[in-house]
Amino acid sequence: MNTHKIPDIIIGRLPVYLRALQQLSENGILTTSSQELGEIIGISAAQIRKDISQFGEFGKQGTGYSVPFLIERLRDILKVNRVWEVVIVGMGDIGHALARYNGFTNRGFHISMVFDNDLQKVGQTAGEYEILDTAVMAEKIKQNKIKIAMLTVPAAFAQEMTDQLVKAGVKAILNYAPTSLNVPSHVHVQYIDPATHLQRMTYYLD
């Protein structure tokens, strides 16, 4: 069970497996197979078996996987068997949407605080949150030992905000700004950029 040796490309698929398993669980399904999971997710059964076998022995030939057990194990591996506090930086449309998004529940995350540098917005509310001034962001993040941020500022401010977040101790950034971020090697970045995702598909269209 040397989970630290799992290749990054497999780690990237585990949250997708977990999401599918949680959906099965919500529908009262207790046992599944790599075939069934593959059909839900659109990945081959062989790939799923290979990925899952990376982190131990699950299920037996012919009996399938225990859904609750596999969920528990994946939550454990992905470290979402706890609740991570997350901040949102930038309260434009996307920031507001994320502050009101209910899809984090039961998936390991809780929005802790939201920030903007626009003094017109500071003090107003977004969902259940009071918008705080980015001037106090670093201090608040340090005080609360927050490790994760979602960055939804315009591209022109993204690097400056990133530098502040990293200095305050943030280790993982989900970047909605359509720009690449420069971070030290111990900081992880994932990108959500609709145009980039769309361009990945147009290659295959006529």
Place this chain on the structure above:
Amino acid sequence: MNTHKIPDIIIGRLPVYLRALQQLSENGILTTSSQELGEIIGISAAQIRKDISQFGEFGKQGTGYSVPFLIERLRDILKVNRVWEVVIVGMGDIGHALARYNGFTNRGFHISMVFDNDLQKVGQTAGEYEILDTAVMAEKIKQNKIKIAMLTVPAAFAQEMTDQLVKAGVKAILNYAPTSLNVPSHVHVQYIDPATHLQRMTYYLD
């Protein structure tokens, strides 16, 4: 130049290269190197050279890449040297944010129409768009030969809307609903799910 042979994993990186090159171009930079691009994007120079060499000969040893030429070639390969019309299905917070998002300009996409099934929302506006009833969605998509949709409905409605989109001729879906979609093999799906992206990073945190 058998671009149809490029592996999907490389195709996934090309939009990221294109975005970085367009940023360089906006800053008036006309020549770049795999080293410079690598530093911006956080991918090794060797990987970038290898990826770019897949679709032809670019740049010469020591002289680097022509930014405008590489942009043109990437836009050509990714088929974003045209403007694709896109519909948004589901006008909740994310749908509204996308309708008002200005990040599609110059990247190959234009929001054409937006839909919701809530008659309280139909007829209202989102950004510059009038919200249309999903009851007329299939007809409008067929009439306008639209191939791309962004799906921002609750998970429970995602498959039903997907089936309608596919039947109407949509070939690419950017899915914001936190659920896997079942589609025929000729339809492409990309997923944007913040919790999944965050879980991919927590694996690496302490």
